[in-house]
Amino acid sequence: MIFGEKLKAERMKRNWSQEVMAEKLFVSRQSVSKWENGQNYPSIEIIIKISDLFEVTIDELLRSDEELTKKVIRDSKQLAFPKLKFMFDVLIVIGLILLLLKIGVLLLDKFTALDLSLWGGKFIWNFGPLVLMIGGGIGSGVLKEKFKVE
């Protein structure tokens, strides 16, 4: 039984005896022994107390590390997803801003006496925004698709 092992591990991590722990939880020492050896579970109220005492979640106490790892992997994917996607979204926004700048400059050049020139030539300004936006869009879309299976 998973619970007993985890209970024992947490207790020994703190160098407590079963007696000490029993006192903290207001139970007999043998109760603690039984839990650790998998003979029975404590009551719900006591499980909550243990969770507080050790500052671990009840899920961590009751579930296998396998289950928890699966959950952590899933969670970390969801954590990484917004972050990575956000970065690609920023690229899209930058490309859009550059595109709008280019259009703005062209309009001003055409309808006003201002003689504005785009730095770097037409090549960069024609393809730069496009590359950023398409690259960002592809990256963002791929990530979205990858975690849609979830």
Added chain:
Amino acid sequence: MIFGEKLKAERMKRNWSQEVMAEKLFVSRQSVSKWENGQNYPSIEIIIKISDLFEVTIDELLRSDEELTKKVIRDSKQLAFPKLKFMFDVLIVIGLILLLLKIGVLLLDKFTALDLSLWGGKFIWNFGPLVLMIGGGIGSGVLKEKFKVE
């Protein structure tokens, strides 16, 4: 009792009757009724099953919203922090890139026959990168300081 209310809320959220839920958990309908009315708790094994069935953590089932809210606030702060900070960090990077571009152009202009001009004039290129980098740095630093109290 908190557990019973949450159990009922989750069940009704799915439009299940107590009968349906009892079937899913392989217990009698009256057991479900008792849990919801706070007469007793289910066994540990069943609590784990319920947690899986509803895709909520056991902590969420057993703890008050007050306790959980305190924890969620703490977690969401940590979640929002990297995201917002990341955005300010991107601004810093953009500012740095623009600064390097400006320096690159100036060097090429001075040492080669190329006649390159910075679009928009010296004002933007002297202050633009600076504003981005300082703004990003301040934003990033404020967030860092805000959640350092944690």
Added chain:
DNA sequence: TGGGCCCGCAACTCGTGGTTGCCATCCCGA
């Protein structure tokens, strides 16, 4: 060797978790 600390096994008690039976209420269709 004796004492203290730590922990496991067994017997026992009692409370609680789950089941069954019954009933009340509500809603819908004939």
Added chain:
DNA sequence: TCGGGATGGCAACCACGAGTTGCGGGCCCA
């Protein structure tokens, strides 16, 4: 209106499991 089905609460009952007490074994140290 009546009957049937669905839903859910209360009560009685029982088994089992959670917690307690008693006992003993192992280990370590003076």
